Amino acid sequence: MSATAAPGLGHALDLSSTSPTPFSRLVRVELRKTWDTRAGLWLLISTAVLTAAVMVIQLSVVVAQDLDVSYNDFLTSTNFSMALLLPVLGILLLTSEWSQRTAMVTFSLEPRRPLIIAAKFLVGIGLAVAAVVIALVLATICNALYGLLSGHEAVWDLGLGNVGGFVLLQVIGMLTGFAFAALLLNSPAAIVLYMVYSFVLPGLFGLGAALIGWFDTIRPWIDFNYAQGPLVDATMTGEDWVHFAVSGFIWLVVPLAIGVARVLRAEVK
Amino acid sequence: MIQVEGLTRKYGTFTAVDNVSFVCQPGRVTGFLGPNGAGKTTTMRVMVGLTPPTSGRVTIGGHLYQDIPNPGRHVGVLLDASAQHAGRTGREILELGARTMGLSSSRIDEMLDLVSLSRAESKRRLRNYSLGMKQRLGIAHALLGDPSVLILDEPANGLDPAGIRWMRGLLKGYAERGGTVLLSSHLLHEVEIIADEMILIGHGRIVAQGDKKSLLAGAAGSGSTFVTALDNRQLSDALAAKGFVVASAGDGLRVETEPVEVGRTAAEHSIVLTDLRAADGGLEDLFLELTSDTQREVVA
Amino acid sequence: MSTTAPGLGHALDLSSTQPTPFLRLVRVELRKSYDTRAGFWLLAVIGFLVLLTEGIVLAVVVTQDQAMTYGDFVAAAAFVTSILLPVLGIMLVTAEWGQRTAMVTFALEPRRPLVFLAKATVGIILTFATIAMALVVGLVCNLLYGALQGPADWEFGWAGFFGFLITQTFAMLGGFALATLFLNTAAAIVVFFVYRWVLPGLIALGAALMDWFGTLAPWIDFQSAQGPLYDMSLDGGEWGHLIVSGFIWLVLPLAIGIWRVLRAEVK
Ligand SMILES: Nc1ncnc2c1ncn2[C@@H]1O[C@H](COP(=O)(O)OP(=O)(O)O)[C@@H](O)[C@H]1O
């Protein structure tokens, strides 16, 4: 057996000249990870292309059929593509680190795991806001074209309330996906859960409310989709906000908290 | 330097790492040797905070890994070269590492040159890399931040012979400049050539540690010599006359004594030797012996 | 260099080896569907949801005092399984790509279409197993309903049974086909949910707005085309709609996907 001398001070790492990795750098790296793989890039492109396609189809239909629409109609129809794909983006942001096992490298370069999650969270919000900006621009173009092509006057009925509600809607969609992903740490499971939550559950809740009296009274408190309804047309009242907060707590905060606790503890394989 | 103190990691009732303590000194290459499933990777994962220990702790340069700011600049880690996004290019993988550590992109080209990955190869996606190329990329990633401590899990896996020789030189140079190097392997010969210190682990427990010479000194079957002479017969008789045990082995003889005694005898009788060396089986035997109750195959 | 042409003595003797029987491939693929944690949980969740759904339906109808038939119980379960059976179909295909086991699978059975056929067979077997479970659980629930609530109504014709069988199988195969086309779990799941839950609404909207689209819609809307299957009341035109839209949503993606897999470099 070799004598293992007690380590002297000379062997200690000198950390005085290294500063901790700044948070902004982590955010930039996480942002880069969203588009530097073919899958990620295609998801971003699909979101943009689908949004544009939705608008073009809408524009051609309303012009051909001579329908009466306004700026807000154009904007809200993009909700279709964005509410569908932004959450998927939010999910893959987190789960791809697990399925591709890159979490091992990520967490060994930055062991402060909550910071990594926070950086991903921020990237998610940033992408959602960017998507809304693109939607606003596309809607402006479409509405202007509508004014030119159809016999109708273009109606610019855009209020701060609408835009704020729309941004909130998209950010929440993205974060719900993110929360499900944190909870399950598995892409297919999180995507299925999100799709069921956003397409299937509202119908079931509606059915339950129609059949059962007491369920009808608790529904606003537990149905997050339902609670977001007034956001779309900017008619949130005080009570709506309370419903929004409570159901949001159930669907957003709880899974996120459980998920983050799990990630912080997890053995990364 | 790396200090492991009383490290234990259990999975349910199974103990993967059992009260392991050792020290890796700066300026030396420490080889971490053990058969498959001995607990090498688990120990290394605990070092970098990816696996929480059941008990015990590991400090690197006096700090817990979690407490090292920007750890990539101090500790280079390669645990599994395949644990990267298959859809990223090699260059992009280094780019992400460099950005996280706050390094300039020129560092990436330096590292690619160092591990002999060409520009064209670096633009391929990881799923199209061969095992050895992934390994080179992983080593480049570990060296990116110019760390003073290197933790490498089976770095020679998949490398071609030239690559293994290159890596040996690289790590030796690293240690000579004062770096601390810990590398694991399940191949004795690999570690034997490169490591100054060796830690043998079997079944989660350390079975021996020390430098090569002190390990050999304690090993059963040490002090044998292989020798080949122009006239093996004459040499054999001369050695037997001195009371050494001689047996024929291949083209030459195996003598149960130090090479120096064999050389002296040959010189005394003016016998021409064509080969003289210590029978290397000592360490191999030691390795198999020490880990035999943990070996998958029964050692005859 | 002396490279002699290999004589007969050097050839592999294949006379005593049989090709891998298809049944064995199916058994192996069936095993793969539950021997991982993800696969096991998916099957467990499907089974659990069948139980849960019919249980909730029973609780609701008993407490709310509503009339119920055996068919209604089974239909409720069918609604839920039609969400997850396609996911099963998707995972059967994409798990092989996501985990890169395709390399091993195709090395052991180079006749790739057979592997896909085996996987589709497994999907159908698991679909039938799910249906059997829904029928049995429905039976128990209806018995309980009879005991708790008054006479049980066993209304559930053979037409309904076959309709149920076919639509569930189509749902599973829809996921399977999209997965073969995309070879990517996330993409296949997203597209499937759009196709299943969003598209019918859009097609209806388009049909309401535009006449020409209204005439086209039945030929491309596979979901609506399956409607008459529930009571097996298809007339000639409806058969036409079913076949054409089924060709678009099942056969086409499957064909393109398999064509792609046959040519793909498996990594
Ligand atoms: N998460 C885990 N659950 C159960 N057993 C594990 C886990 N991780 C590792 N092991 C077991 O611990 C033992 C040591 O593994 P490892 O450290 O990877 O060995 P090696 O020395 O070959 O690197 C092995 O038997 C392995 O199967």
Ligand SMILES: [Mg+2]
């Ligand atoms: Mg290992």
